[in-house]
Amino acid sequence: MILADQRPLNWPLAKPGNARLIPLELAEVDDRSAIRRLRALVAATALAAIVIIAIGEGPEQNGEPPVAGTAERLAEFVGGLRPDGPYRTPTSEERDTAARGFEALLTGLRVWVATSHLSPLGFSVDQQVDDATERPYLLILNQRDSERAWGMYMMDLSAPVRLAIEVPHPNSDLKTEQMGLDLFRRVPGSILMVAGAHRDAADKAADVAHRKDSIFHVMAAHFADRGLPQVQLHGFSDATLPARDLVLSTGIGQPGEVAEHTALRLERAGLAICLAWREKCGRLGATRNAQGRAAAAFDSPYLHVEASRSVREDTERRRAVIDAITAALSRR
Missing domain, CATH: 3.40.630 (Aminopeptidase)
Structure with a gap:
């Protein structure tokens, strides 16, 4: 299954109006705990997306009729x-x-x-x-x-x-x-x-x-x-x-x-x-x-x-x- 966003988990989201993605090791961020929290958040978001997409693939969700017995x-x-x-x-x-x-x-x-x-x-x-x-x-x-x-x-x-x-x-x-x-x-x-x-x-x-x-x-x-x-x-x-x-x-x-x-x-x-x-x-x-x-x-x-x-x-x-x-x- 291909997700819409497949950037590595050690890449933060770009700031609004800024299309350039900055690697964490180059970012000027002092609070390393914040980085860990960000990584966890991105991972959780990706997992939730997978679950939602998987559920949506059932025949009742994607417009296809259920399989007949x-x-x-x-x-x-x-x-x-x-x-x-x-x-x-x-x-x-x-x-x-x-x-x-x-x-x-x-x-x-x-x-x-x-x-x-x-x-x-x-x-x-x-x-x-x-x-x-x-x-x-x-x-x-x-x-x-x-x-x-x-x-x-x-x-x-x-x-x-x-x-x-x-x-x-x-x-x-x-x-x-x-x-x-x-x-x-x-x-x-x-x-x-x-x-x-x-x-x-x-x-x-x-x-x-x-x-x-x-x-x-x-x-x-x-x-x-x-x-x-x-x-x-x-x-x-x-x-x-x-x-x-x-x-x-x-x-x-x-x-x-x-x-x-x-x-x-x-x-x-x-x-x-x-x-x-x-x-x-x-x-x-x-x-x-x-x-x-x-x-x-x-x-x-x-x-x-x-x-x-x-x-x-x-x-x-x-x-x-x-x-x-x-x-x-x-x-x-």
Whole structure:
């Protein structure tokens, strides 16, 4: 830090109207105690200036907004997604480029290589620290208000990759992104995937849960190929299935250990569940879900969770859902 006045402490201040500075050893000053007091005063003044400048460098003091926490950053991103927002389906070449970028992260955390692929697609790649868990993570984020609205991805760096958490319908299936962040914080080594556009954008071309031509799906299919468990979070209106709080399904795949144990724990928590592998749950069984189909093709663990609006609006019941999933995953 550079102070405005950096003259040595053995140089006195010039007298008013006199621009010439006189060294103390040449000054006609008989009282040496006065010199010592002057030196102490100058030193104290310099220290005070340093403290004041340091305090003034905080974001609230210099006009910059305070740094947003993880939840605030996610809420801002999701809150900006609109049904009439911009979206363009990525070309096959762009999807391949994105796949190479994410592959570089998953197979050695080669951030520079990943950035060289993802940056030309409009993504920023930054390391952040989650304010709630103090764990580091990579934030891969598309440009704001861009037709290349291809997602927000958070990759926990505190442990090897072990879980993909998917939020395909942000700002449509309300608060599913909050559930996703909660699960991300509970499971070190998670990747949180949030679609970059509202599901109705571009005449529903942005509905990534039902399309295979998105970067979101490219990542999910890659995870399925690696056998990485996936949990996809959705929401439904209370009127759609009035007697149930949740619908659990595995798409067209067979229920595995994670699905069965999640169901058991949710039932113990007193939640009314429709299990799509045992009964009909209307149109909420995820049999047309693109990521579920990819997981089934690779025989990879996949859990599709539909939560009613009442559950999503209730903090305690929302937490109970995440508790159950976390406990089931811990058995793997």
